[in-house]
Amino acid sequence: MSSNKQITAVKLVLLGEAAVGKSSLVLRFVSNDFQENKEPTIGAAFLTQRCTIGDKTIKYEIWDTAGQERFQSLAPMYYRNAQAALVVYDVTKPKSFIKARHWVNELHEQASKNIIIALCGNKYDIVESEDNDASTENEDDDSRKRKVSVQEGQTLADDEGLLFFETSAKTGFNVNEVFTTIGKHIPEATSSENAAGQERVDLTNRLDSSSTDSTCQC
Amino acid sequence: MSDRPVSASNAESLFQLYRDKSPEKPGTDSKRKTVDLNGRDRYGFKISASFVDQEKYNKWWDQYSRYLIRRKLKWVKLMSKNGFEADEDSMPTKFPTRSEELKRYVRKGIPAEWRGNAWFYFCKGPERLSKNKGLYDNLCAKMDTLDEVNLEAIEKDLHRTFPDNIHFNDYSGEESLMIGSLRRVLRCYALYNPEIGYCQSLNFIAGQLLIFMDEEKTFWMLVIIHEKLLVDVHTMNLEGVSVHQGVLLLCFRQYLPLTWSVMREHDTINDDFLVNIPSLGICTTSWFMSLFIGILPVETVLRIWDCLFYEDSKSIFRISLGIFKLMEPQFVKTPEDELYHLIQSFPRTILNPNDLLDVCYRKLNSISHLKQQEIQLCKQYVINYRAKYKNLKHDDNNLLSNQERLKLLQEGIQEFGKPRVLKGLRWNSRLNKQIRKLRVESEHDI
Numbered sequence: 001m002s003s004n005k006q007i008t009a010v011k012l013v014l015l016g017e018a019a020v021g022k023s024s025l026v027l028r029f030v031s032n033d034f035q036e037n038k039e040p041t042i043g044a045a046f047l048t049q050r051c052t053i054g055d056k057t058i059k060y061e062i063w064d065t066a067g068q069e070r071f072q073s074l075a076p077m078y079y080r081n082a083q084a085a086l087v088v089y090d091v092t093k094p095k096s097f098i099k100a101r102h103w104v105n106e107l108h109e110q111a112s113k114n115i116i117i118a119l120c121g122n123k124y125d126i127v128e129s130e131d132n133d134a135s136t137e138n139e140d141d142d143s144r145k146r147k148v149s150v151q152e153g154q155t156l157a158d159d160e161g162l163l164f165f166e167t168s169a170k171t172g173f174n175v176n177e178v179f180t181t182i183g184k185h186i187p188e189a190t191s192s193e194n195a196a197g198q199e200r201v202d203l204t205n206r207l208d209s210s211s212t213d214s215t216c217q218c
Numbered sequence: 219m220s221d222r223p224v225s226a227s228n229a230e231s232l233f234q235l236y237r238d239k240s241p242e243k244p245g246t247d248s249k250r251k252t253v254d255l256n257g258r259d260r261y262g263f264k265i266s267a268s269f270v271d272q273e274k275y276n277k278w279w280d281q282y283s284r285y286l287i288r289r290k291l292k293w294v295k296l297m298s299k300n301g302f303e304a305d306e307d308s309m310p311t312k313f314p315t316r317s318e319e320l321k322r323y324v325r326k327g328i329p330a331e332w333r334g335n336a337w338f339y340f341c342k343g344p345e346r347l348s349k350n351k352g353l354y355d356n357l358c359a360k361m362d363t364l365d366e367v368n369l370e371a372i373e374k375d376l377h378r379t380f381p382d383n384i385h386f387n388d389y390s391g392e393e394s395l396m397i398g399s400l401r402r403v404l405r406c407y408a409l410y411n412p413e414i415g416y417c418q419s420l421n422f423i424a425g426q427l428l429i430f431m432d433e434e435k436t437f438w439m440l441v442i443i444h445e446k447l448l449v450d451v452h453t454m455n456l457e458g459v460s461v462h463q464g465v466l467l468l469c470f471r472q473y474l475p476l477t478w479s480v481m482r483e484h485d486t487i488n489d490d491f492l493v494n495i496p497s498l499g500i501c502t503t504s505w506f507m508s509l510f511i512g513i514l515p516v517e518t519v520l521r522i523w524d525c526l527f528y529e530d531s532k533s534i535f536r537i538s539l540g541i542f543k544l545m546e547p548q549f550v551k552t553p554e555d556e557l558y559h560l561i562q563s564f565p566r567t568i569l570n571p572n573d574l575l576d577v578c579y580r581k582l583n584s585i586s587h588l589k590q591q592e593i594q595l596c597k598q599y600v601i602n603y604r605a606k607y608k609n610l611k612h613d614d615n616n617l618l619s620n621q622e623r624l625k626l627l628q629e630g631i632q633e634f635g636k637p638r639v640l641k642g643l644r645w646n647s648r649l650n651k652q653i654r655k656l657r658v659e660s661e662h663d664i
Contacts, residue, residue: 073456
C-alpha cells in the first residue's frame with residue numbers, strides 16, 4: 001500500500017420503501033452476494049466497504065434503514081451528517097417511486113446542503129428481458145412488469161439534481177457503478193479527520209444558536 | 219367449526235427435533251446426530267446461516283447439550299417435588315407457583331420442548347384464553363377485512379421471515395404451513411390492535427413463538443408482550459422505541475459508567491440526548507423491537523425469552539446492559555468509526571447463553587440490582603421529558619433556549635419529589651448540576 005494514499009470516510013444512508021432491495025444492494029456491494037427473500041431490516045444496519053477510485057480510497061460507512069412507513073420518524077438520526085444518500089425504488093412498483101420522491105424532498109429539506117443523492121431503480125433483472133424484446137413494446141402497460149419507465153426516473157433525477165441508475169442487486173448490474181460514481185462526486189477535502197471535526201463544529205453551532213441567535217426566537 | 223386450518227406448529231414431529239433427552243446408551247453420539255439435521259439446529263435453522271462456523275458450533279453444542287440434559291432432569295425432579303407428574307417424555311401444561319427456586323430454574327433455562335407451554339403459563343396466557351374463548355377464531359373469520367396497507371406490509375414480510383428455517387421455507391416451492399399460520403396471526407393481531415397494526419419485527423417475534431406453540435397461543439402472547447414488555451414500541455410513531463433507548467442510556471450512565479464515558483466522548487452526546495437519541499444509542503433499537511431475535515444466537519435468545527416471560531420488562535434492560543458489559547473491554551479500546559460495527563457484530567458471538575446470563579443475574583454484579591420500579595420511574599421520566607420538550611420546542615430549529623431547558627429540568631425534579639427517589643439512578647443529582655449550569659448561563663443571556 002502506498003503510504004500517502006488518503007482515505008476518505010463517507011457516511012452514506014439508504015432510504016426507500018420496504019422490500020425494494022436496499023439491503024440487497026448493500027449486500028451486493030459489500031459481499032458481492034445475493035439472497036432470495038432477504039430478511040427485513042429492523043431499525044437500521046451498519047456496514048462498511050472500501051472502494052478505490054483512481055488514486056483515492058473511500059471508506060463507505062453505510063446506514064441501511066428499515067423501509068416500513070412508521071420507521072420514517074427514525075430516519076433523521078441516520079441521515080443527519082450523511083454525505084451521500086441512496087434513494088431506492090422498485091421499477092415494478094409505482095408506489096415505491098412515489099415514496100422515493102418523498103425521500104428526495106425530505107433530504108433536500110432536512111439533510112446537509114451538500115449531500116450527494118443517487119436515485120436507484122432496482123430490480124432491473126425483472127424487466128430486462130421485456131426491455132430488450134421489441135415485440136412487447138406495443139403491448140398495453142398492464143401486461144408489462146415494468147411500471148416505472150427509465151424516463152420517469154431520469155426526469156426526477158434531472159429536476160432534483162440527483163445521480164440516476166437502474167440497478168439489479170440480483171445480477172449485480174450497475175451496483176458498483178452507483179458507489180463509484182458517488183465516490184467521484186465526493187469532494188477531496190472531506191477526509192475522515194475533517195469530517196469528524198466538521199461534525200463537532202456543527203453541534204456546537206447548533207447548541208449555541210439556541211441561546212444566542214435571537215432572530216429565530218421572535 | 220373453526221375457519222382456521224390445521225396449525226403447522228405443535229406437531230409431535232416438530233418437538234422431536236429439540237427434545238432434551240439423555241442418549242439411549244451412554245457414550246453414543248446420538249445426541250449430536252439429532253442436532254445436526256443436514257446442518258440445521260434442533261429448531262430447523264441452518265447452522266451455516268448462524269454467526270459462527272460449524273466446527274465451533276459443534277464443539278460448543280457438545281458441551282451445552284450435556285448441560286441441557288442435566289437441567290432437564292433437575293426440572294423433572296422439581297416438578298415431582300411440587301406434586302406434578304412429570305418424566306422425561308411428559309409435556310406439562312401447568313407449572314409450580316412462582317418462587318425464588320423456580321426463578322433460579324427459569325434463569326438456568328426451561329427445557330426446550332416445555333418452552334411453549336411454560337412461556338404461555340408464566341405470562342398468564344391460559345387465563346386470557348379462557349376468558350376470551352372464540353375471539354381468535356372470530357378474528358380469523360374476518361381477517362381479510364384488514365386494511366390494504368397492513369395486508370400489503372404483512373405479505374411483503376411473510377416470505378422474508380426466517381428463510382433459512384426449514385419450517386418456514388422447505389424449498390418445495392409451495393408455501394409452508396408455518397407461513398400460513400404466520401399470516402393469520404399477524405393479520406388477526408393487526409385487526410385486534412389497530413394502534414399497532416402490523417410493524418416489521420412482529421413477524422420475527424410471532425415466527426419464533428410459532429416454533430413453540432400453536433397460532434392461537436402465539437396471538438395471545440403478542441397481546442401480552444405488548445401489555446407487559448414492549449409498551450408502545452411498535453406503535454405508528456414508534457415513540458416507545460425512543461423512550462426505551464432513552465431509558466437504556468440512563469441505565470448506561472448508572473450501571474456502566476465506563477461505557478457511558480466512551481459513548482459521551484465519541485458521540486458528542488449533548489444534554490438533549492433523551493430527545494435526540496445519539497447514533498450509538500440508535501444501534502440498539504432492533505434489540506427491543508425484535509426481542510433480540512437475529513441479534514444473538516438462537517439458543518441465547520431462547521434463554522433470554524425464558525427470563526422475559528417469567529419476569530418483567532426490566533429483564534430487557536438487564537440483558538441489554540449485560541451485552542454491553544461483556545463487550546466493555548473491547549468497547550473502550552475500539553476506535554470511534556468501528557464502534558457501530560462492534561455493537562452489531564459482538565452480540566452474535568455470545569454463543570454460550572450462560573456467559574450472558576451470569577453477567578445479568580449474578581448477585582455480585584451491579585446490573586443484577588436493577589429493579590423494575592427503577593425502570594418504571596425512569597421510563598415515566600423520559601416520557602414526560604420528551605412530551606414537554608415537544609410542546610416547548612421551536613419549530614424552526616427544534617432547540618430550546620436555556621430558560622426553557624431550565625424550566626423543563628426543574629419540573630422534572632419536582633415531579634419526582636425527593637432527589638433520592640430512585641436509589642439506583644443518580645440522574646437526579648446530575649440534573650441539579652445541569653440546572654445550576656443552565657441558571658448561570660441564562661442569567662448571562664439576559
